Amino acid sequence: MHVEAVQGHTFINDGCCYQNHTFEAPLNYSDPQSARLSIFAREVRLVGDENSAKPWLLFFQGGPGFPSPRPNGHSGWLKAALQRYRVLLLDQRGTGHSSVITHQTLAHLSSTEQAEYLTHFRADNIVRDAETIREKLGIEKWSTLGQSYGGFCTLAYLSLFPDSLLQCYVTGGIPSIDRPIDDVYKATFKRTEQKNKAFFRQFPLAQQLCQKIADHLVNNEECLPNGQRFTVEQFQQIGINFGMSDTFLPIYYLLENAFVDVNGTEKLSYEFLNAMLSEQGFQTNPIYAILHESIYCQGSSSQWSAHRVRQQNEQFNYQQGQPFYFTGEMTFPWMFEQYTNLKPLQGAATLLAEKSDWGDLYNPEVLSSNKVPLSCAVYADDMFVEMALSCETLSKIPNSQAWITNEYEHNGIRADGERVLERLFAIGDQTAATLV
Structure with missing residues (x-):
């Protein structure tokens, strides 16, 4: 060559x-x-x-x-x-x-051309x-x-x-x-749940703070500095940091400082929202989002494995009044509806999630x-x-x-x-x- x-x-x-x-x-x-x-x-x-x-x-x-x-x-x-x-x-x-x-x-x-290129x-x-x-x-x-x-x-x-x-x-x-991709995400969600429990055990107040932030996002529109609406699902994704050493305390400090009083009304602070935007590496490095599941695929499609396995772990789908859990190193179809820089890649992401003829790695x-x-x-x-x-x-x-x-x-x-x-x-x- x-x-x-x-x-x-x-x-x-x-x-x-x-x-x-x-x-x-x-x-x-x-x-x-x-x-x-x-x-x-x-x-x-x-x-x-x-x-x-x-x-x-x-x-x-x-x-x-x-x-x-x-x-x-x-x-x-x-x-x-x-x-x-x-x-x-x-x-x-x-x-x-x-x-x-x-x-x-x-x-x-085009979306088809993007998908073909990315393969x-x-x-x-x-x-x-x-x-x-x-x-x-x-x-x-x-x-x-x-x-x-x-x-x-x-x-x-x-x-x-x-x-x-x-x-x-x-x-x-x-x-x-040689394992099916779902086996990978079943193990990953189990580990992520363990990390959540360890975090909230060390910082009991953090659960209350997280629920307050999540409930606020359910009931109010907050935007990140790039104009993108910030959602509970995006907030949950900062849990990816739990896979790194010495991250529990910095995340707790972020939670403590999430709100600011604006003329008698609580809003998420610009400092907090800017920190949340900086956590979204998907915006600058879309390969991580669009090809993440394909790295486990050999002769089969992913069909959004992490999303499907998440539905078997309902604790990760936040509901008001229920405990809050962060997610980890997973990608989901809704990301291509919410993230500003991933929206133009939604069609390609769908095609790649459905692709079943991936070669052997x-x-x-x-x-x-x-x-x-x-x-x-x-x-x-x-x-x-x-x-x-x-x-x-x-x-x-x-x-x-x-x-x-x-x-x-x-x-x-x-x-x-x-x-x-x-x-x-x-x-x-x-x-x-x-x-x-």
Whole structure:
């Protein structure tokens, strides 16, 4: 596959050298004559490592639909990685500087054209981009680090191109490779309920505050700073933060400060409403909303799985006078009716939810004979990626090792990245030694 490459701007910061790379790749790898995409990746190495023999480490960002990190300093997981590797931070197709997808860039397409275009932005094609970049850079083999959805990409890479990989490290991102999508969301809602109970147990007043906010939204029209009507369902979605460490207290503080007196009438404060808008990453990164359920689909449609499973968990459908529950990492059809920047994508979202001929993302037969050391941090209390399903998958992949821990939430690599990655390095070294 012919992939154009352009070396770009280079700069130095905090002992690290950063070099930009831009590649050209086909939208559809089955049709080399299809539209071309621009794929961006940023190389990071220690100053003085320009001619070193250090191997490469490719970073797969979580998501789907978010760009690679923009490091601000030589710290965290990057500090640990640079001791061993030259690092490549990939903006997955559709994110960052890689032919970005937003409501603006899709506006010229019909709903059918949008849906067709978006079918090419799942893990299999992200991996094909990575593989062609590896070839273009002349790298014989490299290692990968995948956070969250980056772990899904890792298993796709191990399925498609295992001979290109030295070692793989995954933090909070080992998916089920064969379960129906509803099984995923049944587990996710159960975890989310547990997180709600833990939050309200720690902050008993928070339940009263949440009900007050929710009742106010039912009975009054409040708009976010972008003019969008703010609803109970949108308010519930800030519960996604419960999957990250040290978020209970900041959310409680937000609730405490929700109302302001305006000439004798209680209104939601601008400060609170602005904070709620800043929580809506769907507005700027629509891939996360429109393709989220498709990352679990192989030969079947999602049919709005999270919405259907939610109906089996009525406690998440708020009714006045009943306890309030936040939701978590789920997407719902109503989002494309309510969110300003998702409304133009409603038709495409419906088509993708109904699509039943999704290709396979993983190859169980290839994974069952895996020879690449696969080292994983599996978080016991992970609200987004169910531990039991992760362990089920790893039991089918030889030369995989899991560090199961309750020390961290889903964002362990951000909370304590240097320690987490060093632990995975040690596990990987031990596994590699047994393969020699």
